[in-house]
Amino acid sequence: MKTLSKGSLAKLFAGLCLAASVQPALASADYPPAIWNPAASCNYSSRSAAVTHVTVHTTQGSYAGSISWFQNCSAGVSAHYVIRSSDGQVTQMVREADKAWHVGNSNGYTVGIEHEGYVNNPSAWYTTAMYNASAALTRDILASRGLAQKVYNGSSGWNAVPADSLYNVKGHVNYANQSHTDPGSGWDWPRYKTLVAGGTSGGGGTGTTLSWPLVQYGNKGERVRTIQYLLQQWGYSLTVNASFDTATQNAVKNFQSSHGLGADGIVGNATWPALTILTQQGDSGAKVRAVQSQLNESGAGISVDGVFGPATATAVRNFQTSKGLSADGIVGDNTWNKMAW
Numbered sequence: 575m576k577t578l579s580k581g582s583l584a585k586l587f588a589g590l591c592l593a594a595s596v597q598p599a600l601a602s603a604d605y606p607p608a609i610w611n612p613a614a615s616c617n618y619s620s621r622s623a624a625v626t627h628v629t630v631h632t633t634q635g636s637y638a639g640s641i642s643w644f645q646n647c648s649a650g651v652s653a654h655y656v657i658r659s660s661d662g663q664v665t666q667m668v669r670e671a672d673k674a675w676h677v678g679n680s681n682g683y684t685v686g687i688e689h690e691g692y693v694n695n696p697s698a699w700y701t702t703a704m705y706n707a708s709a710a711l712t713r714d715i716l717a718s719r720g721l722a723q724k725v726y727n728g729s730s731g732w733n734a735v736p737a738d739s740l741y742n743v744k745g746h747v748n749y750a751n752q753s754h755t756d757p758g759s760g761w762d763w764p765r766y767k768t769l770v771a772g773g774t775s776g777g778g779g780t781g782t783t784l785s786w787p788l789v790q791y792g793n794k795g796e797r798v799r800t801i802q803y804l805l806q807q808w809g810y811s812l813t814v815n816a817s818f819d820t821a822t823q824n825a826v827k828n829f830q831s832s833h834g835l836g837a838d839g840i841v842g843n844a845t846w847p848a849l850t851i852l853t854q855q856g857d858s859g860a861k862v863r864a865v866q867s868q869l870n871e872s873g874a875g876i877s878v879d880g881v882f883g884p885a886t887a888t889a890v891r892n893f894q895t896s897k898g899l900s901a902d903g904i905v906g907d908n909t910w911n912k913m914a915w
């Protein structure tokens with residue numbers, strides 16, 4: 575029988591430690607589906623401001639490499655969550671109550687989610703599994719704080735910097751004073767917005783999900799006109815005639831397939847939230863015509879000129895008040911929803 579030398583005992587012990595390190599992961603306290611694998615405490619700090627926003631990032635490296643980097647004090651950066659591309663596995667590394675270092679001046683009020691991949695190869699890395707996992711996480715972060723979903727839909731361009739007051743879920747590049755470009759032009763914001771709402775993820779909404787009218791071939795009326803204007807805003811050329819004709823159906827199908835939705839040509843709970851675009855004073859174009867035409871249906875009597883001026887803002891506020899919405903004059907999901915009905 576072979577006796578164990580001191581050296582082989584040390585090897586055996588090291589082997590046991592290695593085995594222990596890959597043992598059943600601890601669950602995350604903030605988000606139970608996630609694995610808890612903390613960042614080094616030198617890479618984050620405490621926070622005093624409330625969490626109001628979520629930041630979408632791309633790792634520009636591997637899942638394992640990112641986790642390991644956030645555990646290395648040389649990093650000086652961290653994120654609350656890291657999501658694996660292949661299967662959507664979620665690792666939490668910083669408690670949401672603490673301030674991870676991921677988006678500079680906006681660290682204090684945001685939760686950061688890193689997505690495994692590279693901005694210049696989105697089709698290889700931004701998988702359905704990862705979109706679904708990330709959207710469910712974002713939905714949880716907002717819902718657990720009673721925050722309304724205001725997910726950026728990309729309508730101003732992938733690298734726009736819309737105000738924090740307009741959207742509470744944006745990319746790293748969409749926050750003020752950033753030098754990073756993630757998640758890049760290949761991140762599908764309309765799809766992500768729909769998934770956060772629970773539209774197509776199959777996970778079901780959380781009670782904040784809106785119900786939308788079903789609109790399809792053969793239908794006529796104002797809500798068809800709204801759909802046609804919105805399709806125009808998204809760049810589809812079709813005639814606005816308030817009649818859901820073949821051209822409209824084809825445009826809807828094309829819109830759906832380019833936004834990761836089932837291309838059935840029917841506008842319902844999944845497609846409406848992807849189609850609608852946040853619209854406010856100073857905006858112009860077909861989306862504004864959609865709003866103005868809808869307001870006239872409710873008796874506003876304004877001109878449908880595609881220019882969102884003070885008269886349109888007043889009419890929006892009046893409409894919002896009449897529907898029991900807060901009268902901020904901004905046409906977001908709730909207001910579009912009331913108009914669509």
Ligand SMILES: [Zn+2]
Nearest residue numbers: 631746754756
């Ligand atoms: Zn980033």
